[in-house]
Amino acid sequence: MTTTALTHGVHVLAAPGDRHDEILTPEALDFVARLAVAFGERRQWLLKERRRQAIRLATGSPLDFRLTTSAVRADPSWRVAPPAPGLTDRRVEITGPPDRRMAVNALNSGARVWMADFEDATAPTWDNVIGGQLTLLDAVERRIDFTTADGKEYRLADRDRLATIVVRPRGWHLDEEHLEVDGRPVPASLVDFGLYFFHCARRQIDAGHGPYFYLPKLEGRDEARLWNDVFLLAQELLGIPRGTVRATVLIETITAAFEMEEILYELREHSSGLNAGRWDYLFSLIKTFGHRTDFLLPDRAKVTMTAPFLRAYTELLVRTCHRRGAHAIGGMAAQVPGRDPAAHEAALAKVRLDKEREAEDGFDGSWVAHPGLVPVCRKVFDGVLGDRPDQIHRTRDDVEVTAADLLSVRRIGGPPTEEGVRTNIAVALRYFAAWMGGQGAVALDGLMEDAATAEIARVQVWQWLRHRVIQREDVLRTLDDELAALGAAYPWAPLDEVRELFERTALSAELPLFFTPEAYSRHLVRTTEPRA
Incomplete structure (x- = not known):
């Protein structure tokens, strides 16, 4: 293994891999280093604030909508930026890790968006992190076609039939220990964002789209503001017009659910909406209130999106997004179509029911994890949207959600089995x-x-x-x-x-x-x- 010294005190603490030099250029590493130096301390302060907030909530402080930002919520005049090219219609989005096979299948799947996931769907080995960046670069350059050893061909379809690429970097809580600046690990989020932005932002703009992102595990508006400032500096450093970046935030923490409007406000010139992340949301609920018996949950299979506290969360998300002109994107259908016909049909029926609920509630699109689920999801949203690209006109003014609604977790389905x-x-x-x-x-x-x-x-x-x-x-x-x-x-x-x-x-x-x-x-x- 080698330690390669580069500009701005950057060191790559990993063995070189095949084609890694195409991604880890001195210029790209210098760009990532500039982001790390500019925002590293602020990110550390926000992580400390997360811990302080967790202690406050664990010791009895109430969780409620903030009085200090009530003016933002009350002001009817502001809206987020209009949808960017390639993000006007998001009725089906497919997610998966940025490996070559997934990339070709996802881009060809018929989904409108592919979320290339460096976070939950990627084990962050150095080869996976840099290999994922190579996959994205090759996909943007249309040189990703390949044939497997058994002769199976993977080829991209015509450009106008491909899904739009949206990248999900790792969360603020993670470091990338294979890359250091001034002797400190670089925030993993800035590695994933920075390398993709440096190599692909201009290429995506030239291809008619842009550098688009999904932002995971934010816990409030201050973390959204940090991302917005990252976008501003990144655009400035590369001479890209302000507002070119678009970001969809996953509302997958209980604290973020109380600051949806504030999150949209902080990102408004770069915002492309919010997404309802089910499992992480429940995970956050337990982390935050797991010490309380009134937040005790049953088997995870029994906690469906029809539970009242989850209905409150998703309906508030749709209302918040549409009030501000933003897309509301539904949660994951994680089923994998099987070979057994009965099991296959049962899985598709479950997906169809879930997507029908989301479409009827006003969501503008939803996620699937497998190309075989794209037609099911698309048919449901086609039936509701028709020729419209979204349902933003449905402002859901009938929805009124209180703090108690979001926190009223009931024992659904009895004790764990x-x-x-x-x-x-x-x-x-x-x-x-x-x-x-x-x-x-x-x-x-x-x-x-x-x-x-x-x-x-x-x-x-x-x-x-x-x-x-x-x-x-x-x-x-x-x-x-x-x-x-x-x-x-x-x-x-x-x-x-x-x-x-x-x-x-x-x-x-x-x-x-x-x-x-x-x-x-x-x-x-x-x-x-x-x-x-």
């Missing part, structure tokens, strides 16, 4: 094993699972143990069973490491906020520097 506990343990273990092996999106039992589903699986076990609705000895017995099953199915799985990760993140007295930061440092970082 033995099957629910086992499913959560099995999903977490199998996902952890795949993630440690460099795979971030995994098909498990007919669903496409990613880091968000692993997070909700392990924090539910933690919550149930905390409130003693399940017994620790039963969990440990199930853990042994599922580890044995994992080892039998995947002999390569690092069972000791998987067990240690599960015990540390699901069975400890204090709940780790995310499984990814420490697991990344322990299992995925490969640098020239000695590490414990």
Whole structure:
């Protein structure tokens, strides 16, 4: 391995890989370094504020709509920027990691948007991070076509039939330990954003689109403001007109749900709407209020989007977006079409019902995880939208949501079942094993699972143990069973490491906020520097 010294105190602490030099040019690294120097300290302050807010809420401070920003919410005059080229019609969006096979399939799928996901669907090995950037560059340059060893061809369709690329960088809470500036790891979000923006922003503009992003796991308006300032500086440094960037924010934390309008306001010249992220939202709810018995949730399969507190959240999202001229994008359909005809039809029926609810509620589009679900989602939204590109005209003035509505979590479906506990343990273990092996999106039992589903699986076990609705000895017995099953199915799985990760993140007295930061440092970082 080599440590390569570059400009502005930048060091790449990883072995060079195939074609990495096309992405890690001195100029691109200098650009990322400028972003890191400009915003690194502010990002650290915001992460500390997250922890302070968590302590306040855990010690009894109420969560409510902020009085200090009531003028923003009350002002009817402001709106976000109009939809950018390629983002006017978003009735179907497909998500997945930025690998070459996924890229070709997603771009050709018939979806209007492909969200190239460096966050939940990517295990952040250095090869995956830089390989994902190469995938995007090759896709934009239309040189991504390839043929597999067994002769299967992957070819891009005509340009006007391709999905628009929208990139989801990693969240503010993560560092990229393979890249340092002035001896400090670069925020992973700025690595993913900066490398894509540097190499592809101008190319996308020339192709008739632009540099578009999905922003994950924001906890409030100040974090949105930070992203807006990143966009302003990035555009200035590369001479790109202000307002060219567009960003959709995933409302997937409970605190962000109370600041939807403020988030749109902070990003308004760069905003392209909000998205309802189901599993991360429930994960955030447990992280924030898991110490309270009135927030105890049942099996995750029983917490559907028809639950009153989730209905309040999604209806408020639609109302907020449409009031401000922004797109409201629905949640993920994670089903993977199977070979069994009955199971296949049952999965499609479930997807269809979910998308019909979203379209009727006023969403302008929705997510799917598999190309086989694109026609189902498109047909539903075609039936509601017709020739219109969206439903922004439906301002949903009938919706009135209070803080109590958002926080009124009821015991839906009773206490957790033995099957629910086992499913959560099995999903977490199998996902952890795949993630440690460099795979971030995994098909498990007919669903496409990613880091968000692993997070909700392990924090539910933690919550149930905390409130003693399940017994620790039963969990440990199930853990042994599922580890044995994992080892039998995947002999390569690092069972000791998987067990240690599960015990540390699901069975400890204090709940780790995310499984990814420490697991990344322990299992995925490969640098020239000695590490414990």
